[in-house]
Structure formats: structure tokens, C-alpha cells
Amino acid sequence: EAQVTQNPRYLITVTGKKLTVTCSQNMNHEYMSWYRQDPGLGLRQIYYSMNVEVTDKGDVPEGYKVSRKEKRNFPLILESPSPNQTSLYFCASSPSRTGKSDTQYFGPGTRLTVL
């Protein structure tokens, strides 16, 4: 089944404790992206990647890191989480190259709480 998976689905942590949220897609998509969703703000893009070893900042990249060493994986890293990073996080992927392929497929979300 074609899908985007995220782990963990739920995470409670404390300020300053490094964490990684994994994202994997099995559709051979070139483009992957991370969003955070906060009430009243919709989804805001954190980082995106157009291919292996190619990443770029989205609208709200501060406090986050990403890497794209393999096509299928795009982990989100919080080196020193803070309470304002408490949010619902979504990973998405999309085939690339042509405009008609810009539909993004979303993972189920990761609810992160930073105490």
C-alpha cells in the first residue's frame, strides 16, 4: 500500500531533550516536506526536500533540522525542543518533475508535547 508513515505518533518530552521524528514513504517520491499544524494557523511548512541531499527552509524552520540521506526517509530533528514546539506535525511527499505531480500525500501526524 502506498503510504507515508511517521513515528512516533505521539511523543511527550521535556525541554532540551533531543528528539527525532521519522518519516518514510514507499512511493519513490522525490519531494518530501514537514509541516506543523497549530490551532487557527493551519499548516505551516518547516522544511522541504526536492531530492536526496537537497533540503531547504520553509516558513518556520527555526529550532528544527532535517536530513535527506535516502530518497524514502526524511527525519525531523529537534536538537533542543522548547514548549513552543508543542504541535501536531505532518510529513508529506510528492512526485516531482511536472506540475501535475504536485499533489502531496500526508502521513498520519505526530502529536508532540514539550514540557
Place this chain on the structure above:
Amino acid sequence: AQSVTQPDIHITVSEGASLELRCNYSYGATPYLFWYVQSPGQGLQLLLKYFSGDTLVQGIKGFEAEFKRSQSSFNLRKPSVHWSDAAEYFCAVGARSSGSARQLTFGSGTQLTVLP
């Protein structure tokens, strides 16, 4: 930079009634336009998309949307709402140019409540 406005934070309709969710975008050229739905505790599911051609787009679950360039709008409609349509709906715009423009910009969402 592109932006999306969904003017209605919350809409309540009765089951069987018609529905229209508003979406206005700001972009310098013809954008890609999307509607996504998010059911409680779920990820986002694509309802429909507009890339080019016919400005009236049909989607899944009986939804349709009309792209109106003159009004910079892409409103979502459904003639008869079902209780299972209760969810949050997001409009999104994507830029057509190459390079870094594969980002989607989302609106803040419209929460739909369906009364029995």
C-alpha cells in the same frame, strides 16, 4: 509570496443541506489549488485539485470546486452534506514556477459541523 484566506473559521449546516466553503488566494499568476480534508485524529486527505483547464473541478465524496480567476477564489461546494462530512477543511495554493516553489501554502482551515 502566495497566501490563502479561509474567511470562515467554523460553519454549521444541517444534514442534507448544501455547503459552500470559501477560499481566496493571493498569487501573481495562475496557481495550483487544492482542497484537503482532515477528519478528527487523521491526516490530510486530498479532496480535489485544480491545475489547468476546466475551472469546475470534481473531487471525491461528491465535492466540487470552482476556480474563479477574477475573484481569486476557489470555493468548495457540495449539494447535500452527510454527517460523515464533519471535519476540518483546508484550502492550499501551490506556485507553478520551478525551483523552490513546490511549497504549499495552507489556509487556516474551516471547521465543519453537521447537525442531524
